[in-house]
Amino acid sequence: MVLGWRRRKGSNKNRRKGGKSIAELVTPNHFRCPISLDLMKDPVTLSTGITYDRESVEMWFDEGNITCPVTNQVVRNFDMIPNHSLRVMIQDWCVENRQHGVERIPTPRIPIGSIEVAELLMLVKASSTDLDQYGCLELVQKLKRWGGESERNKRCIVDNGAPVALASSFDAFANDSIERNVVLLEEILSALNWMFPLQLEAHKSLGSLASLRCMVWFLKHQDLSGKEKSIVALKELLKFGDVKHLEALSQIEGVNELLVEFINKRISPTITKASLSAVWYLVSSSSNSSDKMRLKFVELGLVSSLLDILIDSDKSMCEKAVTILDSLCSSEEGRNKACGNDLTIPLLVKKILRVSPLTTDYSVSAIWKLCKFGEKDEGRTLVEALQVGAFQKLLLVLQVGCGDETKEKATELLKLLNPYRAELECIDSDYKNVKRSF
Incomplete structure (x- = not known):
């Protein structure tokens, strides 16, 4: 392999005295790293006596290797001694050939x-x-x-x-x-x-109360950069799953309102995604406050906010939104809010098999909760689901394969929907030609 810099044609500097064009400048072999074959920027010598570029040999050892790549000897001393003489030679060579487009490598820290x-x-x-x-x-x-x-x-x-x-x-x-x-x-x-x-x-x-209060304070008072750092830290903290942290955060006034505001305003992708993750950890935990948190988020209009995200968002946002929506539908208040929004069933059905397996699982779960436990709507949710093609979508879910829990919910939904099929036709044109298996 030859490493070089191709010079521009037609330049007088690119020609020897006899007028012959030099097409390529070849890097001396001893200036190249034996691993990457690139010009070394920070040459270091191992105990085996072989010199490598620091970044390349560190990556070699990080991958679990314990031998010298050239000699194949087991390395018992992983000290890397900077080869200053060789580095100076490489820098001098770069300076001598800068007219050929070679940039001098900086002295490494x-x-x-x-x-x-x-x-x-x-x-x-x-x-x-x-x-x-x-x-x-x-x-x-x-x-x-x-x-x-x-x-x-x-x-x-x-x-x-x-x-x-x-x-x-x-x-x-x-x-x-x-x-x-x-x-x-x-x-x-x-x-x-x-x-x-x-x-x-x-x-x-x-996760102490003082630290949590500080991060919430940042969310309220700092600039965009400060808000991003704080919400990312908060998300990572809640991700750990310590119930004490969740309980402590739920006691801080204004947390729910802030998270819903960030989801609605979408001031930056980082803040929106981290806020959705934080909400998910709060409403899906096994802590005593999770039910209260779900009710609070429902009262703050989070159901409508999640549906707005499902209308037009990327895969990551959709996954987070539908998982939270499914959790909110575990409560009667959440189901009532979801059933009261005309977008809920059409959007959930649409997301099945269109975003990711995770989105499919939680969409089926949310529809199952709305249909099975929505006793007060006298079958209106089932009728609406049929009209937007839920029956055909659920058949496809079973055909392409899914987890046991999703399979059970899809099967039960088909049984709930079946009595209404005689009177209704699916209006989802994308699936009207799907063959029915029963």
Whole structure:
């Protein structure tokens, strides 16, 4: 394989004295990484004596390999010694050939080590204990700069306990004063955003009442960037599934209203998707407050908001919306709101087999709940479902295959719908030619 830079034809600089055009500049073999065959930007030498580009050899070891790619020897010492002499030679070669379009490789920063991270985190803990916001802010910003230099640095920071230290610091300063420490708190939250998923101990600190109140405060008062960091952190925290966090969040005034507002306004895809995920965790949990949360969201008009999302949204948004709608239909209040909206049944039927298997499962489940437990509508929901092609869609679900739970619900729905078929014809033109199996 030859690596080179093709020069523009017709340029005087691209010709030798005799006028012959040079078509290609070949990179010296010893400047190329034996793994990627690309020009090395940060050459490092292993204990086996072979030099590689740092990024390539780190990826090699990250994939579980323990041998030197060239010699195939088992590597017992994974230290990577920077080959400064070779790097300088490569840089000089780049400078000499810049007229051919070769750019000089920058001098790489020295990667941080475990000792440096551990020392900095000790200072973070000390400044948090003393509530020294300016000292802590400087340390957190330094940690963020390290992480911004490379993915390797990020892994080193996370592996050496940064999430626990930062979450504990966030809790301490949030408990002191949100308004006074707002800049520091946002910096900590920004750093934590690229450290998810967090360890158990970090979850305990980030899930404290003080930390939760701070994140809700950010959702109310910060700019778009601050809101995004906060809602992502909140989503990741609820994703962990700790009932105590769910219970604590449900006690904070205004949370439900904020989440519904974000879903309605859709000020950014990140905020909308994270808000939908947060709502899902709140209404589908096994906590004692989940029933109250469902009722509250129904009263805030979330059913209509979810139907608006189902009309025209991407796969991820549709999946989240239909799973929440199915959960809300577990309550009588939710079913009444859903049945009272003319879009509910048509949209749920339309989403079957059109978005994803997950959307199909939850759409069938929601229709099943509306038809089976909607006793007060005297069969109107069943009639509406038939009119928009639910019978044919359910047959297709059984034919293409589905999970046992969806299969049971689809079969029961077919039995509920069957008595009404004699009087009604399906008006869904996309499925009017589907052959009926019974």
